[in-house]
Amino acid sequence: MSTRNVRKDKTNGSGTSVLQKNVRIRDVAEVAGVSTATVSRALSNPELLTEATRDSVFAAIRATGYRVNKAARTLRTRQAGAILVLVPNLGNPFFSQILAGINERLGEHDMSVLIADTANLATAGEFLVDHFLNSQIDGVICLDGSLPETELEQFRKNGVADKIVFACEWVHSAGLPSVRSDNVEGARLAVRHLHELGHRKIAHVTGPGDNVLTHARRQGMLEERARLQLPVRDEWIVRGDFSLESGRSAAMRILELDEKPTAVFCASDQVAFGLMSTLEAHGLIVPDDISVVGFDDIELADFYVPALTTIRQDRRALGTKAASLLLECVEPKTTRPADRLKPVVVGVDLVVRESTAPPKNASVSATG
Amino acid sequence: MSTRNVRKDKTNGSGTSVLQKNVRIRDVAEVAGVSTATVSRALSNPELLTEATRDSVFAAIRATGYRVNKAARTLRTRQAGAILVLVPNLGNPFFSQILAGINERLGEHDMSVLIADTANLATAGEFLVDHFLNSQIDGVICLDGSLPETELEQFRKNGVADKIVFACEWVHSAGLPSVRSDNVEGARLAVRHLHELGHRKIAHVTGPGDNVLTHARRQGMLEERARLQLPVRDEWIVRGDFSLESGRSAAMRILELDEKPTAVFCASDQVAFGLMSTLEAHGLIVPDDISVVGFDDIELADFYVPALTTIRQDRRALGTKAASLLLECVEPKTTRPADRLKPVVVGVDLVVRESTAPPKNASVSATG
DNA sequence: CATTCTCATGTAATCGATTACATTAATAAT
């Protein structure tokens, strides 16, 4: 009813409420009395414009309720303004904080975050290349180190390999940028803690065999065990896969041993929960009968019974740093390509709670 | 090394690896000896073409390694081929399975799934409208019922309100499509189970005050309590917010009561964990001293100590159904708009584990 | 005062796919 609000031109018949008002950059230009180029500049390079024109453009933008059409921009600039995060398993609460960190950092740069679960992806490589060549994404943060070499090869072949960074996990073969916790040190801390409590017979439930984290944590564990000259037994290294269920079966294995460990260092908190749950179901008390240390420090660790002693990863930092690293790859500024390849390592901490205690009948003196 | 693996076609001179090969639809057309229109049709309406042309087009597509440029398509068709999921808190493992369900269903329709955490979003409404008008998304699945009315108003004003479906949570005020569990029934089942074990004094830790789930579950709880003529006490209804931490404080509140309940029905598994953790820390044994029931049945429920008796929601079904519903809104086929507004209700089950048992000194006979 | 240089802005081509409309060939109807 008022005088100057309408742009009736394209009332596409239907008459109803479907006011598909399509404010284009041209409309803004018209209102502001400038060219579309000027409007575009006001948005991307405001410093090129007179303060006067700039103001009038922004006024027009506000007046019209204009929003950039991302599809058009993407088509022209070949930049999607979005990145994709590949998660091995969204069901694992471990990843949430990382995602939050990624979101936080990329949000500052007006980038959207797509998330895909590799479990749902028959062919992650195909999928990714597709998205890249589609200009649907500008980069990838991969939290899954188990991408087969063939898929990585696809990336290289299609020239998108340099827009991928790994976080948490990584692939040793290929020199790709990554952000990771100090897993070896974490494992050392765990074993040292148990040793200081007086434990000597320490078991370890690993992750899946081909996983880089499995390797790093096992290695740290073995190193520290050797350094402290602790007894060694093959059966004390139990294969797991980071899952609750594998904690359960590890517990079963351990319960069957004739020479039982007095403490177990688990490769993840989930494993520790599965383990403790099963141990308790079989009448063992944690930590009285057996101590348990986890890895990750997910939120629940503090709320388990008993509260879990574990190695804290700074998941949020992992997320933000991965995002920053990716931004460097996508829109390089400071770093040189070579510098990006050195893994960014985030420190870890031991968080002592209630799942660890001195072993039952042990003289807690010793070396100290 | 083998003979037939190579596709050397477009070695565009440069020799190096940066093969920015930009296969456009025009290139395919050229190779196939047809027009771009025909190629486009081969992709979207293959039945319009002769088998012969169709074949040659697909051959050309394969030969060139062509991939549709989504940005261009989106620009032209105004369809993004992507939907956005609004999650209240990615850290809550409850949501993962729902996301998996959504992914599964939408993947079948070549739709990407964007995920955003409302916690990181200052202004969800603004954000969404932006994405819609940007043609970055075709629809939204919202898992967060706490969107303020003002934001919903924005949706309506911008004509995007009919491309939103709620899942799990919903907004009562606005008639928007939704998929939800039978929360009232779930609460009834929980109370009934406790009653059958012999409990009479039953407490309830609710969700946050303004939440629809809080309301539904509390209502179901109150209904069943009334039906069974159980004693009523205001202090037995404790305000929580679905979080671990709120379970902890609820426990503190309950520990201070002079007339203590013998069982607690928690509005979420997380609350139950927080509660049990704190009760045990204060020397109470679950279920011997007090029984606890949760709601959700997240994976960890079976691995807690004691394993949690809880109400199972079929999260995956919630996800797939929400996705299907949204697809109906976005590309309507069978249903009429009005039919979409009736909430889709997914059934729930009681899963009995070890956190519930008859109360300490109770005659387990009674009514039955 | 003429000339060169800057700076702000405009003009128009372009990104790649879709699709209304036009054209042609093939078939059916008169």
Place this chain on the structure above:
DNA sequence: ATTATTAATGTAATCGATTACATGAGAATG
């Protein structure tokens, strides 16, 4: 044989923003 009809394909406009290049107005220089 001629016209009407249908089916298959082509032509070219279009979606909306960006940006190389062009233009023109002042400022600076000689």
